[in-house]
Amino acid sequence: NILHEATGTGIGTKGDTKTINISAISGGYSLTDTTHTGKIITYDAKTTQTRGNVVTSTSTLFNTTTQRAAVDAHYYADVVYDYYLNTHNRDSYNGKGAAVESVVHFDKNYNNAAWTGQYMIYGDGDGVTFSELSGAKDVIAHELTHAVTETSSNLVYENQPGALNESFSDVFGYFVDPDDWLMGEDIYTPKIAGDALRSLSDPAKYDQPAHMNNYQNLPNTKAGDWGGVHINSGIPNKAAYNTIQKIGKVKAEKIYYRALTQYLTTNSQFVDAKKALVQSATDLYGATEAAAVTEAWNAVGVT
Ligand SMILES: Cc1cccc(C(=O)O)c1OC(=O)C1CC1
Ligand SMILES: [Ca+2]
Numbered sequence: 001n002i003l004h005e006a007t008g009t010g011i012g013t014k015g016d017t018k019t020i021n022i023s024a025i026s027g028g029y030s031l032t033d034t035t036h037t038g039k040i041i042t043y044d045a046k047t048t049q050t051r052g053n054v055v056t057s058t059s060t061l062f063n064t065t066t067q068r069a070a071v072d073a074h075y076y077a078d079v080v081y082d083y084y085l086n087t088h089n090r091d092s093y094n095g096k097g098a099a100v101e102s103v104v105h106f107d108k109n110y111n112n113a114a115w116t117g118q119y120m121i122y123g124d125g126d127g128v129t130f131s132e133l134s135g136a137k138d139v140i141a142h143e144l145t146h147a148v149t150e151t152s153s154n155l156v157y158e159n160q161p162g163a164l165n166e167s168f169s170d171v172f173g174y175f176v177d178p179d180d181w182l183m184g185e186d187i188y189t190p191k192i193a194g195d196a197l198r199s200l201s202d203p204a205k206y207d208q209p210a211h212m213n214n215y216q217n218l219p220n221t222k223a224g225d226w227g228g229v230h231i232n233s234g235i236p237n238k239a240a241y242n243t244i245q246k247i248g249k250v251k252a253e254k255i256y257y258r259a260l261t262q263y264l265t266t267n268s269q270f271v272d273a274k275k276a277l278v279q280s281a282t283d284l285y286g287a288t289e290a291a292a293v294t295e296a297w298n299a300v301g302v303t
């Protein structure tokens, strides 16, 4: 029921005004961005529904308080779509122009965000641990990278492959949001300034290991975070930080993208990621960059 493409104005979760790609429908406008092969569509679950309905407005303004989480999810999904298309020539998360769908106001006081396998979901947070989780560019990049991973290497979400799955989402979160080495700083603990969910430069700051000597052998259960995928990701995250410090973001992001999509497989371990990244560095650049990757991983104890 799309009549035509339109440009809208939205207010995000921080009260900031942003231009968004919307569609004219009969009776108004919807958060349906048709500027790419894959449509970007944003839904409101209204805390009780599974997916709810596409967010609409009677005008090109999406400026109500309840629309703020949707405006950010919609806007940042377009930013991340553009990142993968323009930097890596990947059309949507699957490289084949799949639709990118997001659901906001998922559940009540939900301190989580996720890729469900079909679409992204964002909780509103409880206002203490998190504010609305779609309010940060690095978070949307993290979630959509889970979809990139699932449609390429498909690293299984447990133990070392799971920690790599998590790490690649954080690392591409950095590549899309390179102003800091932090993850989720814009939505984590709204009442406390300057902190974050994770740090790539200093994983230990938020209780993650930064070396294999501190790898945490946790049970492969929900309570054990599937073998500590959000904990042990500190080790490959630190290796990524080391790599980017040595060879820079432009080369590093090409190397990381090639490793994730050409070399890694479902059960790759940390040592396999090191090998994949060294091989990708050699393929794309040469011995200097390959040596830098080797040193970056040796420094975190993956030898
Ligand atoms: C907040 C949160 C809770 C549980 C899982 C994830 C997850 O997506 O793994 C999650 O989102 C993040 O880690 C993003 C980066 C801030
Ligand atoms: Ca960040």
Ligand SMILES: [Zn+2]
Pocket: 142, 146, 166, 169
């Ligand atoms: Zn994740």
